[in-house]
Amino acid sequence: MVGRGRPRDAGVEQRVLAAALNEIRQGGYAGLSVDRVAEQAGVAKTTLYRRWPSKAELVVALITSLREDVPFEPTDDPRRDLTGLVTAIATNLASTPPALIADLAAAAAREPRVGESVRALWAERHRAVTAVVAKAQDAGLVLDHVSPAVLVDQLVGPLYYRLLVTGEPLTPDYARKLVRSVLGPEES
Amino acid sequence: MVGRGRPRDAGVEQRVLAAALNEIRQGGYAGLSVDRVAEQAGVAKTTLYRRWPSKAELVVALITSLREDVPFEPTDDPRRDLTGLVTAIATNLASTPPALIADLAAAAAREPRVGESVRALWAERHRAVTAVVAKAQDAGLVLDHVSPAVLVDQLVGPLYYRLLVTGEPLTPDYARKLVRSVLGPEES
DNA sequence: CCATTTCCGCTACCTTAGTTGCGTAAATCG
DNA sequence: CGATTTACGCAACTAAGGTAGCGGAAATGG
Numbered sequence: 001m002v003g004r005g006r007p008r009d010a011g012v013e014q015r016v017l018a019a020a021l022n023e024i025r026q027g028g029y030a031g032l033s034v035d036r037v038a039e040q041a042g043v044a045k046t047t048l049y050r051r052w053p054s055k056a057e058l059v060v061a062l063i064t065s066l067r068e069d070v071p072f073e074p075t076d077d078p079r080r081d082l083t084g085l086v087t088a089i090a091t092n093l094a095s096t097p098p099a100l101i102a103d104l105a106a107a108a109a110r111e112p113r114v115g116e117s118v119r120a121l122w123a124e125r126h127r128a129v130t131a132v133v134a135k136a137q138d139a140g141l142v143l144d145h146v147s148p149a150v151l152v153d154q155l156v157g158p159l160y161y162r163l164l165v166t167g168e169p170l171t172p173d174y175a176r177k178l179v180r181s182v183l184g185p186e187e188s
Numbered sequence: 189m190v191g192r193g194r195p196r197d198a199g200v201e202q203r204v205l206a207a208a209l210n211e212i213r214q215g216g217y218a219g220l221s222v223d224r225v226a227e228q229a230g231v232a233k234t235t236l237y238r239r240w241p242s243k244a245e246l247v248v249a250l251i252t253s254l255r256e257d258v259p260f261e262p263t264d265d266p267r268r269d270l271t272g273l274v275t276a277i278a279t280n281l282a283s284t285p286p287a288l289i290a291d292l293a294a295a296a297a298r299e300p301r302v303g304e305s306v307r308a309l310w311a312e313r314h315r316a317v318t319a320v321v322a323k324a325q326d327a328g329l330v331l332d333h334v335s336p337a338v339l340v341d342q343l344v345g346p347l348y349y350r351l352l353v354t355g356e357p358l359t360p361d362y363a364r365k366l367v368r369s370v371l372g373p374e375e376s
Numbered sequence: 377c378c379a380t381t382t383c384c385g386c387t388a389c390c391t392t393a394g395t396t397g398c399g400t401a402a403a404t405c406g
Numbered sequence: 407c408g409a410t411t412t413a414c415g416c417a418a419c420t421a422a423g424g425t426a427g428c429g430g431a432a433a434t435g436g
Contacts, residue, residue, distance in 0.1 A: 005382025099297035109287035153346035161345030193412025
């Protein structure tokens with residue numbers, strides 16, 4: 001009941017994603033042509049569309065396959081951890097073309113299926129920040145009147161806001177200011 | 189030196205924007221077809237493209253023309269003002285299809301000209317919040333270690349973050365929590 | 377060996393954003 | 407009035423995302 005019919009060529013996925021990566025590195029999301037990707041991969045366009053039902057889903061699969069977790073090793077100092085994590089996210093976001101992120105957000109808002117994938121992609125970081133904020137709260141670094149969930153939004157949200165809306169740069173210094181604004185100055 | 193040549197038909201802009209509004213109300217950004225807009229407006233597509241060099245710019249012009257300033261009358265209570273303003277922005281954002289905002293952000297990130305228009309559109313709200321935050325600071329409601337600019341990002345950024353990234357709803361209650369998180373609990 | 381099933385490639389097609397070229401209409405300048 | 411200038415409509419075109427149909431290739435089941 002399992003392997004009926006001709007099996008899928010495992011090399012297709014690999015070659016297509018490689019070609020897509022090559023294309024997106026050069027021209028970004030808009031510059032990626034599905035026709036060219038198929039041609040570069042030596043694959044018919046119909047075969048490509050059998051695996052990924054839209055250009056957006058192809059790009060999501062590409063990003064997902066490239067995904068390496070944000071480097072982060074927890075210490076015993078929640079403030080340091082939070083600063084490090086927010087800085088790492090900011091750096092990671094800054095290294096991605098803003099248009100690409102905006103296109104993913106647009107595709108996510110338009111097609112529910114893509115939305116799931118994209119949100120899963122970004123939720124991981126959100127959860128990581130949530131975890132560290134919880135530790136900071138346990139350590140008494142968070143004021144009582146502050147909701148941890150809101151605090152996470154106020155740490156991560158401004159990064160996307162700058163990237164997509166105001167267009168201002170995402171510097172490590174800015175990340176530090178975000179944490180400082182929320183936790184107060186160092187008391188050492 | 190002024191009115192040389194055939195003058196532009198003033199009715200074109202009006203009819204096109206009306207048709208575009210009609211289209212975008214139904215199918216959003218993706219559902220708006222330039223061909224159909226031109227046809228509905230009784231205008232050649234080339235004439236349309238002479239005025240707005242891309243679909244994105246047409247939509248920006250449409251949004252700009254529809255723009256009504258966020259209702260807001262300042263009182264003598266900066267905290268109340270801030271809550272009211274953030275709530276108003278949240279309500280306004282929530283009433284717009286997320287895909288439309290994401291598409292504008294994507295177009296803004298891709299084409300510099302569109303970026304200017306879109307950013308000008310959104311910068312107004314940012315400035316309004318900045319002004320109220322300044323008043324709050326004068327009133328001693330903002331802690332010394334907090335940068336007002338960062339604080340504005342932490343009030344407005346989470347709204348876009350929720351709308352575009354996490355997909356969570358923008359409620360008035362959430363807006364209130366944002367302000368509360370940043371200014372501390374009421375001390376009445 | 378043969379029928380069935382699934383995958384693949386190919387060609388042709390649809391829709392839409394955006395462009396080009398051309399003939400023509402409406403204005404101004406001399 | 408005539409030349410010039412600019413706007414308009416029309417038709418044809420390109421490029422790109424996405425789909426449909428067909429013939430054939432590679433597997434499994436009998």
